[in-house]
Amino acid sequence: MEKRAIFQGRLLPFALVAPQLVVTLVFFYWPASQAVWQSFLQEDAFGLSSEFVGFANYRDLFAKADYYRTIGTTAFFSALVTALSLSIALFLAVQADRQLKGATAYRTLLIWPYAVAPAVAGVLWFFMFQPSLGLVSQGLRGLGFTWNPLLDSTDAMALVVMAATWKQVSYNFLFFLAGLQAIPKSVIEAAAIDGARPVRRFWTIVFPLLSPTTFYLFVVNVVYVFFDTFGIIDATTAGGPAKATETLVYKVYSDGRVGGDLGGSAAQSVILMVIVIALTAVQFRFIERKVQY
Amino acid sequence: MTTVKPLILAAAFSLAASAAQAQVELQWWHAMTGANNDVIVKLAEDFNASQKDYKVVPSYKGSYADTLNAGIAAYRAGNAPHIMQVFEVGTATMMAAKGAIMPVQTMMKDAGETFDPKAYLPAITGYYSTVKGEMLSFPFNSSSMVMWVNRDALRKAGLNPDQPPKTWPEVFEAAKTLKAAGFATCGVSTAWTTWANIEQLGAWHNVPLATRANGMDGFDTVLQINAPLYVKHLETLVALQKDKTFDYSGRTNTGEGRFTSGECPLFLTSSAFYGNVKANAKFDYSNAPMPYYPDVPGAPQNSIIGGASLWVMGGKPAAEYKGVAKFFTFLSDTDRQAKLHTESGYLPITKAAYEKVKASGFYDKNPLLETALKELTNKEPTENSRGLRFGGMVQMRDVWSEEIEAALAGKKSAKEALDAAVARGNEMLRKFEQTATR
Structure with a gap:
């Protein structure tokens, strides 16, 4: 049965949709079109002189090995963070979904990190892992590991991956837990009666039934890694050492805001926008087919 | 009763408003926090109390980079502040924006204020002046780089704390001795890696960073930071990084805590670090001039400044510039400069103020x-030590840092890293030249 509101006139439905449309126009289409226009200009920071340069900004970008490396870094970073944050969250959610004493307390604690702003999370991890004074670094050094994210690119990447994952696990956990609780107990019990062991039950029943949640989270996580990790990177490594943790969105910032190259930075954000639209489209087109609603 | 109160309040407000209308408000955007913010507020209050025609309104706009960006955005939107505090590396960006700025010297002349550029310390104003010596912005908070010394550590290692190492070879020897005496993770280090190991290094040894007087003579400047001095210095640092006799402390000043915590006994950073050391160091400390290489003829030359200056934005009515000019005259006052210097640790900007503080026995x-003043005035500044002016300097520093990091991590040789820094930096300079001179 479908529920449908019937409106008498034409005006009311449009009036009701208008706020949403206005918000989208003002906060998305308008700035996006500005970015596209700016990407064809070369301009000084004050906007005193600007020249239409066609695709020169794009050509400059793709002529540099730098840009490809940043794309590579972003791909590596997002794959790692998405995979880790999804699998850790799922593991935790499955554990928390049992009949446990004080389960609510566990759940609340696991959700907390999501309330932390990315920049704050970044600063937190920066302090813990600060090479000479950080608590964790001192512990690592005590165990005989050398830890120096200021110079070692692997250490720096590990640091931002950990911080970004930690921040996102709670969000994923929340959704996974809700998803798990929506799975009818009867199905699982039936499987148990048929003799399926917990691991088998998870992979043949729970995981497929959870796929809409997983798919949704997958899309959201990819977008998160592309954009929202900016604060974490800025506060922990600022893209260093030697650009080892510079992602696409960080490069937009450092070229445009720090470097004052607005045209080049706008071209990058247009490319970034295209990449994310394409990724989301691909996800909906191909992965969604395998999702069982 | 309840209806009367708002009426009185409204009346009070309109009275205050009409009183304020007679005054010309001058917006002053700055990036100072904590004790430095108090200094700014106090200066504005004192100026406002000293006369009735103008009112300086300071507002904090975030970090230096944030303040600059806020100012640029405001200019584009047509409501720029009158006075904007811009850090030294933003100088080229501001200077290139002809029309968006009002040169300080021109403004002072137009407003009829007495203004003699020679009254100011050349090592400070040189950084903010054109080749012809025209002062473009008004120096506000200046510092320079010095070497902070943990005297207790030197004693522990059997070194004489009253004679801290003077040259780089002596510093490296001392660092090795200190390392052997228990400072295993860091003998010597620097904050602001490019400021210390490239910019100051060049000025202190009278070696150019770039052609065209380090870019001060024109935007068609070409970097020369792969010259032998820079390569030799970085090579030494790379070799010493292996066993942590030298240990890298990051691009900005976030590593400064390594000195105050006692981890790094020799540490090069800003002279403005003084307040922090005084508050946090639980050991006997002092500072010394930056080390130099004795085999470079004429070294040490003079150091260059860091800090920020006040830029006056363009396109305001003459009456408002009159107020800004009066405010700058107020700031230049000898007694005020002397007081500002001794209380806040900022360097004085006029010769008279320096002399006065010196004479007072302070x-x-x-x-x-x-120490920083002695470095700055060590010799008459040359083309190589007056300062530097590169477009996009903030990002330029990042590029140089990236290459230094690559060398220290052993991914590139020192020469390769500095060659790459030159190539990448020149590319940025050309792009800036293209947009700046059109």
Whole structure:
């Protein structure tokens, strides 16, 4: 049965949709079109002189090995963070979904990190892992590991991956837990009666039934890694050492805001926008087919 | 009763408003926090109390980069502040924006204020002046780089704390001795890696960073930071990084805590670090001039400044510029400069103020505050030590840092890293030249 509101006139439905449309126009289409226009200009920071340069900004970008490396870094970073944050969250959610004493307390604690702003999370991890004074670094050094994210690119990447994952696990956990609780107990019990062991039950029943949640989270996580990790990177490594943790969105910032190259930075954000639209489209087109609603 | 109150309030407000209308408001955007913010507020209050025609309104706009960006955005939107505090590396960006700025010297002349550029310390104003010596912005908070010394550590290692190492070879020897004496993770280090190991290194040895007087003569400047001096210095640092005799402390000043915590006994950073050391160091400390290489003829030359200056934005009515000019005259006052210097640790900007503080015997009791001034005035500045002016300097520093990091991590040789820094930096300079001179 479908529920449908019937409106008498034409005006009311449009009036009701208008706020949403206005918000989208003002906060998305308008700035996006500005970015596209700016990407064809070369301009000084004050906007005193600007020249239409066609695709020169794009050509400059793709002529540099730098840009490809940043794309590579972003791909590596997002794959790692998405995979880790999804699998850790799922593991935790499955554990928390049992009949446990004080389960609510566990759940609340696991959700907390999501309330932390990315920049704050970044600063937190920066302090813990600060090479000479950080608590964790001192512990690592005590165990005989050398830890120096200021110079070692692997250490720096590990640091931002950990911080970004930690921040996102709670969000994923929340959704996974809700998803798990929506799975009818009867199905699982039936499987148990048929003799399926917990691991088998998870992979043949729970995981497929959870796929809409997983798919949704997958899309959201990819977008998160592309954009929202900016604060974490800025506060922990600022893209260093030697650009080892510079992602696409960080490069937009450092070229445009720090470097004052607005045209080049706008071209990058247009490319970034295209990449994310394409990724989301691909996800909906191909992965969604395998999702069982 | 309840209806009367708002009426009185409204009346009070309109009275205050009409009183304020007679005054010309001058917006002053700055990036100072904590004690430095108090200094700014106090200066504005004192100026406002000293006369009735103008009212300086300071507002904090975030970090230096944030303040600059806020100012640029405001200019584009047509409501720029009158006065904007811009850090030294933003100088080229501001200077290139002809029309968006009002050169300080021109403004002072137009407003009829007495203004003699020679009254100011050349090592400071040189950074903010054109080749012809025209002062473009008004120096506000200036510092320079010095070497902070943990005297207890030197004693522990059997070194004489009254004679801290003077040259780089002596510093490296001392660092090795210190390392052997228990400072295993860091003998010597620097904050602001490019400021210390490239910019100051060049000025202190009278070696150019770039052609065209380090870019001060024109935007068609070409970098020369792969010259032998820079390569030799970085090579040495790379070799010493292996066993942590030298240990890298990051691009900005976030590593400064390594000195105050006692981890790094020799540490090069800003002279403005003084307040922090005084508050946090639980050991006997002092500072010394930056080390130099004795085999470079003429070294040490003079150091260059860091800090920020006040830029006056363009396109305002003459009456408002009159107020800004009066405010700058107020700031230049000898007694005020002397007081500002001794209380806040900022360097004085006029010769008279420096002389006055010197004559008062202040430095005999506080020698640490004079080290930077001695460096700055060590010799008459040359083309290589007056300062530097590169477009996009903020990002340029990041590029140089990236290459230094690559060398220290052993991914590139020192020469390869500095060659790459030159190539990448020149590319940025050309792009800036293209947009700046059109």
